[in-house]
Amino acid sequence: MSVKMKIEGAGDIERALAGMKRGTAKGVVRRAMKKSLRPVAHDAAASPFEIAIASKLTPRQKAQARRDQGRTKVALYVGPMDDEGRGAPHAHLIEFGTGPRYHKSGKFTGAVMADPFMRPAWDKNRARMLKILRAEVWSEIEKTLARAARRAAKAAS
Template structure:
């Protein structure tokens, strides 16, 4: 795949203050990732809940297993199921399945066959997402420049 025009986008983002540029990137990426999360939620078995959400942070356990670069100048968004009280921490068990499980006394308690949801959703949308990201970034940059110009003209 060949992508063009991103060098110009990078230059336009560099003209904005760092906080504004990060906001532009987050808004554009969030809008482009919405179809991935919606498709993964549609694949979720037996529930109408929005299990998969777009977020900017990983939990401690997820961070250790992730090879994603981090830092102040890096903007990352993730699609996944948040854990904790308000999340669905069992989503990865359904997504990837489990092996046979046994109790200490040897009683077999079952296994779960994998039901992939995120990978098919990503595969369905990645091409259009990457193609649309450039246009969405330009749109967000223009909106931000217009807002900043209006603010500056007011005084």
């Protein structure tokens, strides 16, 4: 599931980020987004999988994802991982379930009932996540500017 969020009236944030180098601004936004996604990952942790927040997809996931990433966009993904730290390719079978499955011979091999863990976590934390993101972006901007000021003072002395 991909969701785009646009914060209206955030001109001050945009101006503050525009005053930074692109890589620095992306780091600020990435750190703030990670903190805002933690409640979703925490609530989804009741699943049989380890839930991770990552900025990169596995090659398999990347082939299926939309190609809407640009140089100035920041995208983070929250979802199940397997024991080796890769995307769990069978997690969707637990999340969405399966219909009845049969062999060619007609033998019934079962069905998996849906046991959603990501969607309820997302729905529960969507509004909270936006509030956390607003606060954390400003916090990260202030921390970044303070670090830059300390570096400049250290270089000047």
